[in-house]
Amino acid sequence: MKNIAILGSTGSIGTQTLAIVREQKDIKVWALAAGKNIDLLERQIREFAPVLAAVWEEEDAKKLRTKVSDLSVRIVSGMDGMIEVAVFPQAEMLVTAIVGMIGLRPTVAAIRAKKQIALANKETLVTAGHLIMPLAKEYGVSILPVDSEHSAIFQSLNGEVGNRIHKILLTASGGPFRGKTKAQLAKMQVEDALKHPNWSMGKKITIDSATMVNKGLEVMEAKWLFGTQLSDIQVVVQPQSVIHSMVEYEDGSIIAQLGTPDMRLPIQYALYYPKRMPLSGQRLDFYKLGCLTFEQPDLETFDGLKLAYEAARRGGNLPAVFNAANERAVAKFLSRSISFLEITQIIHECMLHCAYIEQPDLTQILETEHVVYEWIESRW
Numbered sequence: 001m002k003n004i005a006i007l008g009s010t011g012s013i014g015t016q017t018l019a020i021v022r023e024q025k026d027i028k029v030w031a032l033a034a035g036k037n038i039d040l041l042e043r044q045i046r047e048f049a050p051v052l053a054a055v056w057e058e059e060d061a062k063k064l065r066t067k068v069s070d071l072s073v074r075i076v077s078g079m080d081g082m083i084e085v086a087v088f089p090q091a092e093m094l095v096t097a098i099v100g101m102i103g104l105r106p107t108v109a110a111i112r113a114k115k116q117i118a119l120a121n122k123e124t125l126v127t128a129g130h131l132i133m134p135l136a137k138e139y140g141v142s143i144l145p146v147d148s149e150h151s152a153i154f155q156s157l158n159g160e161v162g163n164r165i166h167k168i169l170l171t172a173s174g175g176p177f178r179g180k181t182k183a184q185l186a187k188m189q190v191e192d193a194l195k196h197p198n199w200s201m202g203k204k205i206t207i208d209s210a211t212m213v214n215k216g217l218e219v220m221e222a223k224w225l226f227g228t229q230l231s232d233i234q235v236v237v238q239p240q241s242v243i244h245s246m247v248e249y250e251d252g253s254i255i256a257q258l259g260t261p262d263m264r265l266p267i268q269y270a271l272y273y274p275k276r277m278p279l280s281g282q283r284l285d286f287y288k289l290g291c292l293t294f295e296q297p298d299l300e301t302f303d304g305l306k307l308a309y310e311a312a313r314r315g316g317n318l319p320a321v322f323n324a325a326n327e328r329a330v331a332k333f334l335s336r337s338i339s340f341l342e343i344t345q346i347i348h349e350c351m352l353h354c355a356y357i358e359q360p361d362l363t364q365i366l367e368t369e370h371v372v373y374e375w376i377e378s379r380w
Helices: 012-024 038-048 058-067 078-086 101-112 122-139 148-157 203-211 213-225 264-272 303-314 318-334 342-353 362-377
Strands: 002-007 027-033 052-055 074-077 093-096 116-119 143-145 165-172 233-237 243-249 254-258
Touching: 002 012, 002 078, 002 264, 012 027, 012 038, 012 093, 012 264, 027 038, 027 078, 038 052, 038 058, 052 058, 052 078, 058 074, 074 078, 078 101, 093 101, 093 264, 101 116, 101 122, 101 318, 101 362, 116 122, 116 264, 122 143, 122 213, 122 318, 122 362, 143 148, 143 264, 148 165, 148 213, 148 243, 148 254, 148 264, 165 213, 203 213, 203 318, 203 342, 213 233, 213 303, 213 318, 213 342, 303 318, 303 342, 318 342, 318 362, 342 362
Parallel strands: 002 027, 002 093, 027 052, 052 074, 093 116, 116 143, 165 233
Antiparallel strands: 165 243, 243 254
């Protein structure tokens, strides 16, 4: 029996994690944390019977306590509540499926409590990889990637201990706006950006895919997760989303992981690693697929990816600036306060104007987020 806790249980990754729990029937969910969707969280509590659940606002916690007063589940709130979920004693693994830098402190607490981490929260390594990876090593904690691309790289590295990597080939679908010009992007609305051609994801990550900022975040994450140089990570547009990523070794051999675009596969792989389990769903049919195509990313049109490389090269707190600016800009775009192209404009201006810290600690990383938010609100 697997024993887990989940941060972000009502989001896309969280609900798909629970779908695997439902299907496999040998995973016990001890604790759940969510944001504001208390109706869905109530249904999850009733189905999966955790003994602890957390929401962000105490007012929502009060409402949820009333809804589940007939059950023996304790409801907590705020950052303290999330940390309590992250370190829950009976859970051996924490699935970090929450979106944003809000996941940093709970992840650090979970590592210190020696929980294995199934990582879907990009921000953890993007903004604090220089802190997280040494901490995981110190406490003997495995960080298992849940993102499809990082899971593909992880799978392509299996059995290759001691063999030198020449290059990581990080694939991208190109998103819903692949091939469009800047002039065309200027006219794109929220509905257009949310129409991803291949993947079913949450709104924020879908917009990130449309700007290709998501791929930039994945580049930064891969650098820390696999201990590679930035120059050894190459983005390749693979529009069919069949090759999820590849690793090229020094002898020229390339090992790739292929499959249908189904996020349950990398989630389940992380939950059961190193064991593979049966998984329902569509299988890849090469006869129907016919061909695979590859393209170079357009860094001028999709300058979010170019800015991500710049943030990763300079390091310090600049990845945190990049991430925080993108989070707030995407929120403004989703609320129709700014245009699509203003997302990366905001990121660029924040990178130019926010104070640089060469070796930020966790407090300085979180302070950087607040500074960025305040700077954006004062101008947009």
